[in-house]
Amino acid sequence: MDTTRRYCEVADLAESTDDLRAIRHHLHQHPELAYEERETAGLVAKKLEEWGYAVTTGVGRTGVVGTLKVGDGPRSIGIRADMDALPILEQTGLPYASRHHGKMHACGHDGHTTMLLGAARHLAQTRNFSGTVHLYFQPAEEHGIDSGALSMIKDGLFERFPCDAVFGLHNHPGAPAGTMLFRRGPLQAAGDNVYITVKGNGGHAARPHLTVDPVVVASSIVMALQTVVARNVEPTQPAVVTVGVLQAGTANNVIPGTARLELSVRSFSAQVRALLKSRITELVQQQAASYGAEVEIDYLMGYPVVINSDRETDFAIAVAQELLGTDRVVPHTDLLMGSEDFAYMLQARPGCFLRLGNGVGADGCMVHNPGYDFNDSNLPVGAAYWARLVERFLAQP
Known part of the structure; x- marks a missing residue:
């Protein structure tokens, strides 16, 4: 690591936390199912354009890609967030509960999208890197068949917006909020x-x-x-x-x-x-x-196995440890029986899919449950992690 250079810290996102929470709650109130994410995609595209990104919509039907190039660095990185909700009737009783009857962000994709938007704004403001970052806002992760990741890839994602490595995450109920879990090789079934x-x-x-x-x-x-x-x-x-x-x-x-x-x-x-x-x-x-x-x-035959590449996973772990400390990072977590269409992206490019703790006990309601909610304390953590990962990746020779 270049010790003379300062990289993003969680504290750098403190002033943005209220804005990120407002975005997340808006997305939670307006969930959209697979390939119906038009309002969500419109919000994402509008924010990215305001911050100076080159924006491409309609990738893989309703996906959005934001691209920001700074300096003359030859390397590029891709970060993915999923946007779709589930056909579940929400029973949280929250003031920002779903306004779309029978549709709910019961898997935390509203949080995933918001964290990547938080990183996008920080990266555009600081421009503390040299190279190209592509932000992949993906539809239809929950589709099971004909998923959003596969649709974006078939639509030329990695040819039109190439990256040297690709990264993504999912929140993880049952682990303390703000902790990050990793595993080399196979992670999800x-x-x-x-x-x-x-x-x-x-x-x-x-x-x-x-x-x-x-x-x-x-x-x-x-x-x-x-x-x-x-x-x-x-x-x-x-x-x-x-x-x-x-x-x-x-x-x-x-x-x-x-x-x-x-x-x-x-x-x-x-x-x-x-x-x-x-x-x-x-x-x-x-x-x-x-x-x-x-x-x-x-x-x-549905989603393939999520297989993380060793080099990129080790790098992602090191960045997490720098940002959060070793006590909040699990370098070798257990195998997970849940499936995830980010596996298709990892078949096409080296990279890492990680898990972000969403809470334990009463705060750790399982996903795909009508009582689930994304933990807002993760918003600055996830945003700072993505920003730092990009800065570190694009600072490497």
Whole structure:
């Protein structure tokens, strides 16, 4: 590190905290679902233009990229924040709760967007770097399939706005606010979705012998699926198979003709991912056949594994330790079973995805929960971290 040069500190964002909180609360009140983030994108673009960034909208449909070049440094860096909300009815009772019924920032993307805007303003005001910074405000992280990261990449993100490395973060309920968690290599799981329709032969509940009961078939499939991880996956390899939906029938005296199951499948290696697909498909087909039923399986491969590159992760850890001290930085956190479409960006460029503690206990409500809220104390921390990361990265030879 160049000890003669001063880099961004959290205290440098103190005067901006009220403004950042106001932005975050506005975004929280006006959540927009995947590929509907027009008002959010408009706010982001307006702010960036006011601060002197070259702004490109409509990247990957509703994404925004802000570019700021200072000096003649040859290096470039990309920082990503996601913008979309979830189809959840908010139950926080907050004065700035969602005004859009059935839509909610239940994952903290309002905070992610605001922190990057805070860094954007600081970088534009201080210009304490030499090189190019691209700020990627991404839509549709929650989409699951046809995600915003993939859409931006297909729209030429890294050709039009190239970077030597790319960085992103997500808030992390369960860890103290203001702490940062890192991990080299795999961090978050690949996430696949499986949709199963069991086709039986419905009839009267009093005459089950004249039917092929899809409820029984579906129940057998659910139980059999519990053996896939327990008996087919090597015990040292993490994997999860969850049946999140089981639907059948509308009346207790009618055996329905069909049943539907929906699965979430998580893994950390290509080999285990392929094994899970093979075993789940075979098991479902054979269980159905054993009862005389038919089955349709739609197996959708979702986000890949988030894999952080070693060099960029070590650099990101060092910057966090400089900014926060070693006691507020976890260099080797646990694997996380949640998936994240930033994985696509890390397939295209070296970089690091990190986690920012959002609180513990009563302050640490899990994401995707109607009672969740982003912790505003993180706003100056995250903004200062992104600003310092850019300054340090673009000060390197």
